[in-house]
Amino acid sequence: MSRPSSVPPGATPVLRPPWALAGGAFANACTGCVACVDACPEQVLVLRKGKAVFDPERGECTFCHACVDACVPGALRDPEHASAPWAHRARVDDACLGAQGVVCASCRDACPESAILIPPAARGAARIDADACSGCGACVSVCPTHAIHLQLPQETAA
Ligand code: SF4
Numbered sequence: 001m002s003r004p005s006s007v008p009p010g011a012t013p014v015l016r017p018p019w020a021l022a023g024g025a026f027a028n029a030c031t032g033c034v035a036c037v038d039a040c041p042e043q044v045l046v047l048r049k050g051k052a053v054f055d056p057e058r059g060e061c062t063f064c065h066a067c068v069d070a071c072v073p074g075a076l077r078d079p080e081h082a083s084a085p086w087a088h089r090a091r092v093d094d095a096c097l098g099a100q101g102v103v104c105a106s107c108r109d110a111c112p113e114s115a116i117l118i119p120p121a122a123r124g125a126a127r128i129d130a131d132a133c134s135g136c137g138a139c140v141s142v143c144p145t146h147a148i149h150l151q152l153p154q155e156t157a158a
């Protein structure tokens with residue numbers, strides 16, 4: 001199946017911080033003030049091209065809300081503490097050691113949502129339960145072959 005996205009297969013797209021305004025509204029509202037970057041205790045937010053970005057290679061979002069609370073321009077918003085932080089989910093590609101017959105469970109062990117299934121005896125790649133995955137990114141940097149990417153639903157369905 002072809003991907004309806006400009007993001008190449010296996011690549012991680014630009015990921016906005018949690019609770020970012022949708023689409024172009026975030027880019028319009030984010031002033032690049034780095035208040036969210038400074039507020040994040042996990043240090044998983046960075047500034048790229050003048051806008052805040054979530055970088056899962058730096059670690060895991062714990063959904064602590066500190067970035068939202070720090071964002072004075074309102075580019076990150078969750079006033080009722082009730083909305084979903086984002087739509088992306090983890091996806092595993094063929095670089096997974098399990099797909100090559102090598103035992104590994106690093107991602108499963110890191111996942112706080114128990115959303116990763118490792119087939120027994122390395123008989124296949126790790127599998128993500130998209131309903132359980134929160135997109136936190138804890139599995140991304142621990143993968144020794146960089147086989148896990150966070151992608152939006154139309155990309156993870158491919
Ligand atoms: S919710 Fe907390 S851990 Fe997640 S990006 Fe915002 S400040 Fe960092």
Ligand code: SF4
Pocket residue numbers: 089090110111112113114115116128132133134135136137138139140
């Ligand atoms: S991104 Fe999803 S699969 Fe990966 S650690 Fe977080 S909840 Fe688990």
